[in-house]
Amino acid sequence: MSFVAFGEIMLRMSPPGRELLLQTPKLDVWVAGAEANVVTGLARLGHSTGLIGAVPDNDLGRAGVAGLRAHGVDCSLVRTAAGRMGLYFVTSGAGLRATDVVYDRAGSSFASVPPGEWDWDALLGGADRLHLSGITPALGPGPGEAAIAAAEAASARGLPVSFDGNYRARLWEAWDSDPRGVLGRIVPHADIMFGNHRDIALLLGREFAGDGEDRRSAAAEAAFEAFPKLQIIASTARHVEDADRHRLSARVDGRDGHAQTEEVTIAGIVDRIGAGDAFAVGVLHALRRGGDIAAAAQTGLALTCLKHS
Amino acid sequence: MSFVAFGEIMLRMSPPGRELLLQTPKLDVWVAGAEANVVTGLARLGHSTGLIGAVPDNDLGRAGVAGLRAHGVDCSLVRTAAGRMGLYFVTSGAGLRATDVVYDRAGSSFASVPPGEWDWDALLGGADRLHLSGITPALGPGPGEAAIAAAEAASARGLPVSFDGNYRARLWEAWDSDPRGVLGRIVPHADIMFGNHRDIALLLGREFAGDGEDRRSAAAEAAFEAFPKLQIIASTARHVEDADRHRLSARVDGRDGHAQTEEVTIAGIVDRIGAGDAFAVGVLHALRRGGDIAAAAQTGLALTCLKHS
Amino acid sequence: MSFVAFGEIMLRMSPPGRELLLQTPKLDVWVAGAEANVVTGLARLGHSTGLIGAVPDNDLGRAGVAGLRAHGVDCSLVRTAAGRMGLYFVTSGAGLRATDVVYDRAGSSFASVPPGEWDWDALLGGADRLHLSGITPALGPGPGEAAIAAAEAASARGLPVSFDGNYRARLWEAWDSDPRGVLGRIVPHADIMFGNHRDIALLLGREFAGDGEDRRSAAAEAAFEAFPKLQIIASTARHVEDADRHRLSARVDGRDGHAQTEEVTIAGIVDRIGAGDAFAVGVLHALRRGGDIAAAAQTGLALTCLKHS
Amino acid sequence: MSFVAFGEIMLRMSPPGRELLLQTPKLDVWVAGAEANVVTGLARLGHSTGLIGAVPDNDLGRAGVAGLRAHGVDCSLVRTAAGRMGLYFVTSGAGLRATDVVYDRAGSSFASVPPGEWDWDALLGGADRLHLSGITPALGPGPGEAAIAAAEAASARGLPVSFDGNYRARLWEAWDSDPRGVLGRIVPHADIMFGNHRDIALLLGREFAGDGEDRRSAAAEAAFEAFPKLQIIASTARHVEDADRHRLSARVDGRDGHAQTEEVTIAGIVDRIGAGDAFAVGVLHALRRGGDIAAAAQTGLALTCLKHS
Amino acid sequence: MSFVAFGEIMLRMSPPGRELLLQTPKLDVWVAGAEANVVTGLARLGHSTGLIGAVPDNDLGRAGVAGLRAHGVDCSLVRTAAGRMGLYFVTSGAGLRATDVVYDRAGSSFASVPPGEWDWDALLGGADRLHLSGITPALGPGPGEAAIAAAEAASARGLPVSFDGNYRARLWEAWDSDPRGVLGRIVPHADIMFGNHRDIALLLGREFAGDGEDRRSAAAEAAFEAFPKLQIIASTARHVEDADRHRLSARVDGRDGHAQTEEVTIAGIVDRIGAGDAFAVGVLHALRRGGDIAAAAQTGLALTCLKHS
């Protein structure tokens, strides 16, 4: 498999159309999860991909797996485990009303697997690349340990590792966590990092002064210095005009320079959720197909824009 | 109860999504009615509220009551009565197509209750404030008499009264009516009036010259002079750029000055219906929580904007 | 046109699936009305048919007309009129729960047309046959007069008339009515009557003793004697085993004998509404195609059974 | 309030129509919970009722409360609490396929409230009667203590207590539980118990020999002896012919005799879930309205049958 | 009939709401087809219209006919024929995602009718005007011959003919076609042509230099010269700002001058499909009602704009 990711499969429940959550007693159900989104997107672009994860042995777990398989993601490495299916409930924003999310993922099967039960040699045996995100370690000490072990094992086998910062304050704050400590043991194994100056600031324990481009350059420089294995840093910048009108640009930093796209205006925003995952898909796809950092930035931005529609 | 309102509970029927009415043979059903909207909104903000009204003793009437109760509105003062459930059918506008409404409220239970059957002493016994609107008296002589009696009884008990102009030409013109005569017996009892220079012009039987702010000031001054009990006049001004883009501002006049908000642009309009009721909710909420007229204007505008989404 | 009927077009609103009315806030909408059902059914069997009626000039009225036209019923004789669209709301029964109906047809456009405004010579100009039912005269004095005038005009022009008893106690009891007096001026013009001993008892002001077949024979005999123009009396007998299992048979009486079908068991009843109209369709179709009373009974029963599914 | 119950409010999620769970990505959402069902049913029959419970402070919790309030259940004693909303997912059976349930209620707000935080004097202050079920104590030690305290407090205040056995093996087996020990501290306070010989066998730690009626009589006798406060024992007996055809009867035992209904056949089973709660509603309603045990058995059975449809 | 059109009735299948095609396993079905749209639109504006076409003798064919009849289009000239129902599948665009169409019309009943089987004298006997489009001849040699024969027969009978270019490259390229040759035998019979400089360029086998207005004038002039019968050329110009914001204007050329509307901005585009047909409806309606070319341009533009919403 070209890409394998490690992460939680979730079910996203949202009201039909533009309704508020449970305004009428109906829910639409979608398979979700940051890492799952990335391998799904790559599969739709023609890559062979797989997911390493865990679901409960019930109809919800099976629906999660079925949803990924429908897009061609190999789920033979998804195990069943005690615990429940991670859920979240969403109301899409409209006009001046922001998108709202109720998380209901505590006690999930994925988060409950003892870290020692993941056999990384076996799990990574058929993979060319590993993708991780900052969400898994935010779920608790067990998933954190597992994510670190995955990164180390991939590194040891010489597999390139991509890592998406995906900082979720709510998750880290729900337990006695040390984000910098944990993430600081994953990022050193990454070749590609998705994240901006804020992610880097967190990792390095320092702020970056200045604005826009300058701040991003400074942060990238510092990250390349701190993490010798890191080759690529990719991020988007979003400027919200109003709820229905955003401006987006993408930047990809390499060790020898960076690429910056123009800004694109997105009107009539339908759905912001998953836009970051679509960006990662575009960048990974372009690089895998031999593109340079400019191509990566363009492709990443293009997929992000499509995702909003 | 902090707020009690007197008015008709209706069922609003609209096509799914952005379809035209009965383009496909499906209807979505919502509980509606200007006064019902106001107490619903106040209940959702944490106030104890109730409605005085009447519905038929059938599944439609029960659905109307259930919809209000779901939001926490006390319906113990909603009686059953002969007649039918008031309905209206709506197609939401889109692009250049305007929102369209087919009223089907003739012969409603609410409008059919003989005015003498409302026992205002009993009905207002547990209330701190009464809210009325100009829709009830527009329904016919009976509802008009009932609304006047409600205003007088509240006044006599020392309960503050709020009144929302809500002028509906179609309703007044459907019978041999005298809007000025009827409203002129309600407004003298109001402490708070929702309405602009057009409402005041109607009440005083005169026009106000000038434009925008000036006209509103002149009208407010005249209203304060004509109605000694009146303390607050609140209104919004809407500037339609196109069907999907409106600019809105709010103004609240007190006897010692007025507050005027900035204009807010609302894009991607989803639903204009009920925006005026949301404004009343915001103003009443802010004032009840001890806010001044500036807070009232801001809160009213904020809720109106949210309502559009 | 082979058949033209005179009657009210209604919209039937029912909850999706097997839900109770407004258990969820959704309604499915169907075009309905006894006479409309008959011409719709005949049109689907290939006859050219039309309806004479009235609807309001709004989206509800237009939806009613569109629904009939979709089945090929000519609606060029449906006029618009003041008043509202007749509605009714239905919850389908299931298990031991009976089907429930909330009528909301008071003040309908159809019932509001002054009887003198129907120009029967023009309206019947293109018709070969007229179909009426006992529902129209039950709506009030105006519709009653109109139905009588229609029957007389058809009779005068030599058009065969069919009449479906369709006795609706609720409708007759809602006003100061004289069902026997009114129906007694329509049936003398009918060639075909749909109705059983109870309809005949009402018309003749006497009871029929005995049971089942005997009672029906006696009633038919009496009716043929009382109404010299009458040639055919058709009726069904229903034996309810339980909500999901009925037994049905049909009987058609002619002046020279009668035909009686076997009993058919219908299981898993989906929808009883409109079964009587389907019977009329089957009988009229068979007779029009030159069938005898046995064929009429069989065809009527077959369509009734299909209608239940 | 005539009846107050203590129990968990849940959301029941089920596929549309007769589909399997997540066969299509849509869910219908209903408010559920055994005790909530009982007070909802009683409210629909005209009794003033309330629920004591806890929900999370989010849109799911609010939807649960709104659903109860819609039916007229007073929710002013429902508090918010940390934890999540209890959920369960259902596929209705059809033909030979059994109804299937996936519970997802671990970590619910209701189960997480420390038992000492329920202030029973305040909570029972406005109540005439208390209803409990065997589900609450099955949720864990905390809810068990709370249920015992509720029963004791009601008893101490002289409030009649009804208790529905509702034995759920899956719940009790999920932790280190002692059902007999816990239930044995609740039932002594009950005046009315819903349960059959199996519930009594569990409580008394002994089996009852024999079959049908005899076994039920022996069990009732033993229960009356063991629990001096107990006046009424009510239960149903179900005989499953096939998935679409059940036979049901009800029995109510008093200290001076018992009432037994005939068997009723229910065909075309739509939904078995909640049938036991409907039985409790019928019995409590009949007794409250002054009926004897025969009336209680009849009314309980009637409501159970309606619930299946 | 005021207008009769000759063309294929299709079923358009699209996902609910703003979903992608088959993202969930549901389709909404609409009756479609360029010529069918034109007569439907004219019927809704009060003209008597009919369609000449062919559908398969199955439920899909019947649904297509029913959909047209619902709008009042006479379908007595729609025959059944071997072959299948023409289908197409659509995903509406949103944001930066374009509208996408999967055609599935090969082997349709309409395209399969041997051209000699259309009896134009009979078919045009009751018509005042004939409408054709460039889609029919693009379907293959048979439909092309039929369209030519229709145009010739109408011409011979002195019926005005309108023709909508509707160039579909995908259809013409699917077979060994000669668009110029075929269309060049239809347009000479047309009084009114809907099309711009590109349609004319194709017909005359030459390009038109210049930009905007100039190019359109030159093209119109050339067309009027080449086709002596032609009196009116009508077209719209669309300027796409972004997916949710278009600017549209209309132009109508007559032999003595032309009319050009202002540009109208359309925001929040819902549905572009069928906009061209709506333009034709507006122009034909205005001309039929005696309007001049300015009125035709305005009315055409107004209906196009409404269609987008």
Next chain:
Amino acid sequence: MSFVAFGEIMLRMSPPGRELLLQTPKLDVWVAGAEANVVTGLARLGHSTGLIGAVPDNDLGRAGVAGLRAHGVDCSLVRTAAGRMGLYFVTSGAGLRATDVVYDRAGSSFASVPPGEWDWDALLGGADRLHLSGITPALGPGPGEAAIAAAEAASARGLPVSFDGNYRARLWEAWDSDPRGVLGRIVPHADIMFGNHRDIALLLGREFAGDGEDRRSAAAEAAFEAFPKLQIIASTARHVEDADRHRLSARVDGRDGHAQTEEVTIAGIVDRIGAGDAFAVGVLHALRRGGDIAAAAQTGLALTCLKHS
């Protein structure tokens, strides 16, 4: 892969709930196809399975593949090809109304692949068993040749072949076909055949006298004699009591004896389509797990019954 099948993936379109086809303009879409159903069912029982087939390179083709992959069927051997997606439209029966199907599969991608383009050595390289059905050869000469080649190639490689008769008169009669000739070149390679005396009669060109068991025994004997490779013949017998009540039994013949199940009554029939495929799944599953013919008959019947619900 344990099982690989060769056959057409289709989309089945059916109305929501128990509606008639296109009674409302909505369709539910399911992935279907006899061979696809078999590998889907086996995958759900835990076998590794794959399909060999062809779909168009559009959203319909992709949806078909996604639907199979969701159930875990390997689709890496499904190619794209010119042509269209095979569709069929279904109205489920209810009461006395039979299930109705409109096929729309002419010109499908699957049927259009030139037989020589299937590279059987490559396609069967990873398979343990091949499943074929009588539908593929009924689609035309090309698919027939392909099916024969598949059977021969499997035979040559020593792979067991199962074959499901699935006689479809409508398909064979649509072209100048020779069912006996074509099937007679496939069955000789089969180890397992699903079919009854009628399938065998067709293959051998002779009738089997007698009734029920006798006729089946005679037919099986003759088939075993004619086809030396054949080891197992499996079939069901259905006795229709009424539309909602069928009796089913299964029979499996081996060379040394046969197994016959009891009859099972199925009430409240939901969906008969696919029942034969479910039978094949059960038989193949039982045999693969080492069961004898009695187990195969039981398991086949059990899955068939579940499928009806």
